[in-house]
Amino acid sequence: MRDRMKQFLRVFITVLAAAFIWQIVLDPGYSTAKASESAVTVSDIDYDELTMKVHKNGNTIVYFSSDGRKTWTEVEGETVSDANGGYIIMDISWVSPSSNVTVYFKGNKVATALEVVFPKANSAFKVTFDKVNIDFEFDGNDDYTSFMWRKESDYNWMTVPFDTSSAGYKNFLKKINDLRYKGCKVVFICDQVIGTDAEHMGHRATKEVKISIPKLANAPSLKVNVKNLTINTKANMEYYNESTKQWVACTKNMEVAEIAPSVIYSSSKIGDTVKIKFRFAATEKKACSKTTVLTIPGQGKAPDFGDAGHVKVSLNEDKLMLTFTKASATTPIEYCVVKAGESFDPSKAKWSRVKKANKQVKLTSKKVPDKSTVYIRFAGVSANEKKNIELSIPSYYAPYIINWPKTTSESGGKT
């Protein structure tokens, strides 16, 4: 019985082995003697390079048809060898991007036709530019996470994520703003996706969207009115507050003291030279303009009364003589008279200017009643680019009370 079993097993195993050998080794189905020939395939459909790889897969000649299989033309181009009989790099720049284009491929050995549909360029991608707020809105970009942009005049594409909170997007906005100096036309697309095969053709870069970034409007021209220490601001302007880092709306003809208080001489301290940025504020319809910087030198010390000072005062009978010993064209000195009891506002007072050294100004007692105060200050000089004259604001003032002498000889003195 056992022997029989053994015999049976032996036979059984032999048969199995034979079957195995047949299947694996001898069966022509497994033979590698014949080269594999199969239908033509495609890959690497690159819409930037405008090429596509056409894999021969054992065919010696590959054909394509762009007229619905009526006529066939040989695919020609750089041929690259690989394990599958090589591929041809086919130029696809002739395939129109404005519609879906169907092209068929077949080989001379395996003539099964492969249908390849080149997608048209997506024209749904839209960009709208907010020229007031200098920002963008995108539409038709559901399939994309980033876009590419460049200046119209060069080919330098920059990739930017759609995520507006990202550093990349913020950087993009900065660059856009920088372009506002001269204005610039920019181009947006969403990039292609390279196709991998006939079923996954990827997609072209979207159609280009052109946006004009307008030039910044010119900055306002600002001057300091050296008489009343105001700046010719307008309500449609704004100035930059360095401490709050905010742009603050201007009012008409603001005082220097309001915008830049540190300019003003105070507590025996010369005022600070301050640079103030101004621009036209953005409206609903317009963006803000370029910025201009107005540099205001700090307010200086007042001139002196006295023989050694800038202005000598002498009272004669009913004449008051002011001698402006140190006045000059470049350092004019101003004076004004404030009657007793009147209030004195240096920005509103009527100052008279002396530009000549040693000029003498006579003032009558009528003009200068008793107890009036004579104020002097260095006059402000308006900036004059042409003559290279820089701005200087009027200095702090020095007062001198005029006490007309009665019959007794009292001389005035400084307060």
Next chain:
Amino acid sequence: MESRKIFKLFFNLLAIAGIFVLLTAFGKASAAEKVSVEEINYEQSYIKVRLGTGDSALQISDSKQKKWDTVSVEPEDGVVTMDISWITVAKDYVLALRGDVNTTAVTVTLPMQNKSLKVTYSPTKGLTFTGQGTGTLQWKKKDSIKWKDYPTASGGFDQNIVGMITKGATLVFRTAPINGNGNNVGQRASKEATVTIKAKSAAPAITVDGSKLSISLKKDMQYRYCDADGNTASNAVWETIEKDEVKALSSIAAQALCQNGGTTAGTDIYIQFRKKATEKTQISAVTTVKIPAQQPLTETAKNSISLSYTSSSTAALTVPVATDKVPYEYCVVTDDDIEQGITIDSLKDLKWETVSSSKAVTLDKSKVPDGSLIYVRKKAIGKSGEDDFALSSPTVGLNKIKYPKELSTLDDELTWLSTIDGVCRPGNASEYLTFTTYTAIEKPISEIKFVKKNVPSSVSEKTVSSGASTFKSEVREVTDAERQKMTAEQQKEFKYVVTTTIMSLEDFDDLTSSETGREWYIYYKQGSESKNFVESTLEKGIAVYIHPKSVIKTLTDDEITYYESKKTSRLSGDHGDYLKVFTRIYKSNKIYTGNESDWKNSDPNVFSFVIDFGTKYLPEDNSTELTDNLREITKLVYDGVPFTPSDTNSAGEKYFSCIYDETVTTMGVHKRSAIISINTAAMEKNGQIKCDDTYKPLDVYLNGGETIKGEVNIKFERSAVVVSDNTSTTASPQSWTVTGKQGEETTTTTVDGVTTTVTTVNDEGRTIWLKIANPEMDITLDEVSFNGLDILKEISRDGAYFKVIISNNRLNKIIDQTHTKTANYIYFTFDNGFVLTDGYKLVINPST
């Protein structure tokens, strides 16, 4: 150390330190003074400017440096990156830069772009660049967004071009920008230059000429061989055609043609064609042309083609296998062609005629002369390039053309057929003219032309086709006996005998009156396809001599006098008048008015006419001459009844007399005549002659086969006829029907109650009118009877009429005896023996 030395050292050190300080101080000062250009980037169109110390903003101006503008770009780490895309590329641009604090201006000249770059493309030369200047060439496809370096290696771009010419492409070139800095401004990208790579032009249209077995090619075409799938051998090269030429298939696709002497089929050959690129035209697309394998003719087809001769100038070519769908064609190469160097191999010069059915094609000697070679082949079908296209097959040559000899007589002499005008007519078989010719072709004569030679005439030829009323021609093989009579050469040539019988020379009526109308040479055409007549000549062939006919003349008075003088014997009653139309009133042998001389001229029995014989003697059979046998009358025929010169009637009377006379004309021509006198009284007695009041012709039969018909007419007229009344002149048959007794009158007398009926008969019955043929005739009516019984009452003569009154009494007797319907004619018997037995019909219905 000495104090002086120490002092010197100290001083030197101080100096050195001072210089050092000065230098560094200056350096520092200059470092802080002005802005500097760090980078000029043309690819990304920006300039990077480092501000001077203390500067917070960059200001720019142009070369004039009058107006300075603050750049609204925030510096980063002291560097302002400003866009330069707004700066014109069309010319050098001086950009002035300064800080808002360090206002010393620094200028940088941004160079204009190179505008000179040009690219052209020619299919033969490829891409040519000019105005490139310095800088790396870059390229991209028009719609691509990335630039690639243009390969510098020679031919490095060729594969790209190869891929682009399928559909054509537009390429853009430039030189790459070189970025600059403060020391070197670099250069911009050049102006872009666009060039179109032309697409392949259309493949040449190539047609294979299946008949000439050639392909027409043009200069600058190229070709190479491939298989049915378009695969080419690995070492296959494109052969260039140097000039326009027609290439024979034997040179460009010899394998396609039949092999082994044209017996085995060729192989399908595939050739690719394209046109070389020229300066202006792109290389063309490739077209593949199939030259289908040439198929040989099968043995069966070859053997079935036959060439036979249908006449001495025509041959029939038959291709039984030819059909509309499988047409064959033949061409003829004559001796002249061979002399000019044209043979069956000169395919381009040959002209082929199509044979598209098994119907025989006629070749005519005029186009296909003796010695011609005929070649047959299957015709090329279909259109080059289509599935049904097939080349013509190899040719098969037939035997050289040698037309058989013309129909001819065995001897080299002229054979005369002789006849008399009017005699050769359909139905007159004994007078048909027959001639025999010998031939190699089994076809009879189809057409005959009778031609007068050398005689100016308005009628010089007459053409006659075979037919029942013209001539017939039969062909058969020669018999041994006939062959014995031939020479050896003739025996070889002549296999058949053609016997032709001319049955009518009707067209030659009246032409023989003059000499010129008598000699006609016969031309004959053998076979209906033949175009040419075999001509008989003055020396050889067949001719017909037509002797003039005999005529019955209308005599002039002088002629009458002449003929009168010639009479040597007389018939009883003399010769009568010379008439062609004669009326004989039946049995009118009474002499009526006039004296003897008058009587002579109006003998009611006899009239005469004269026949001029066409020839004095009978003609010989096969010459134009006459025999020694005189022309004579053989018989006369009247109403189908023949009368010969010796015939007599029951009373022994001759019917006619005939006297011959000879004269010689002024021209010396012997003429012979016959004076015929007809005895109508004698004819009348011939029981076959009917007296029916109708002119009938008397036909005169002469020896030599002539008959003169219809010239003489005789009427036998009844002595009297029944007419309707005494005014009518035409016979008018009557009919009378009686029922019961005629003419009875019944009178009834009543005397005292007794009625007496008395019947009497009025004897005067019907009146019948008879008109007498010639009122001057002395003639009486003797008897009027019915069924042999006399019914006459009274006869009276009224001018040209007889008035006959029937006797009722006599009639009633007959009526009494008649118990069944009886019909018969009343007989009128005249004293001249004439009995009128038709004209009056009597029908007796019996009494009830």
